[in-house]
Amino acid sequence: MRVIVVEDDPDVRGAVVAALRSAGFAVDEVANWSQADLSMSVNDYDCLILDRVLPEGDSADHLYQRRQAGMAVPAIMLTALDDISHRVEGLEAGADDYLTKPFSTDELVLRVRALCRRRTTMVPPILRVDDVTLDVARREVRRAGVLQMLTPKEFAVLETLLSRQPAVVTRTELIEHCWDERADPASNVVDVVVNQLRRKLGEPAVIFTTRGTGYWIGPPAGPP
Incomplete structure (x- = not known):
């Protein structure tokens, strides 16, 4: 399964990428939406892992725009914004899952794997x-x-x-x-x-x- 991580903090991105690769995922990593768009235009991903707040602004807005344009890849949003209203905003924008920081990388791996399976629901267990x-x-x-x-x-x-x-x-x-x-x-x-x-x-x-x-x-x- 191939995933992409969109996170501008190099320490957080490094920890997430290392955990996912250790779990057997093929992982591409970028720091912003511009780089993510380029990667997603040439690669087929099973899951998108993105930080809620990036230098280009609120990822909820960016994700919503791409959902409206037809992007269907499952997405999990990572954020320090843990208020229920922020979680609702993220889910309404098109996120399939929402994980607040700090989080367990073991839990993240399980959630990403579940989203990847959701994309390939026709594959038997x-x-x-x-x-x-x-x-x-x-x-x-x-x-x-x-x-x-x-x-x-x-x-x-x-x-x-x-x-x-x-x-x-x-x-x-x-x-x-x-x-x-x-x-x-x-x-x-x-x-x-x-x-x-x-x-x-x-x-x-x-x-x-x-x-x-x-x-x-x-x-x-x-x-x-």
Whole structure:
């Protein structure tokens, strides 16, 4: 899942970004709405995390304008304004959730994950192919009932492949969805993670390659 953090305070932004990346999210970070608009014009995000008060003004006003223009990405607003009237204003402006400062980064991660799931409500809570199961809420992967210890990036790639099966997912799509702007699209990071997944999941293989395009996941009978 790929998210964007809009926060002008570098300390707060750093803590939020670190917590989200540790939880397996691909995170882009910006300091203002101008930079956010640029990023959102070229990237597809699963959630927007924004500070209520930015140098350009009240984020509630900016969010409302973008909602009116059709922006549908779920948004959670972070703020030191904890009066009930401020929370109402933020929600009425189009925020899907509202968290007051100081806040627990663990709670923020859970709220962001819930908003990301809300955007993909058609994805079932348990993703499965053959004897491989992925529990979206518990963040667990099992093969033949045995718990697999995956890194956050391996989990993200496997979740994407399972949610799109049996379609081929291109390397570019995996980069855009599972990595952030720090990733080099010309590198072999996708191939490395997929090979790690194959090794951990073992035989028979369930992840296949469509040469020159990308990867797909399916029963271990081989590509169609």
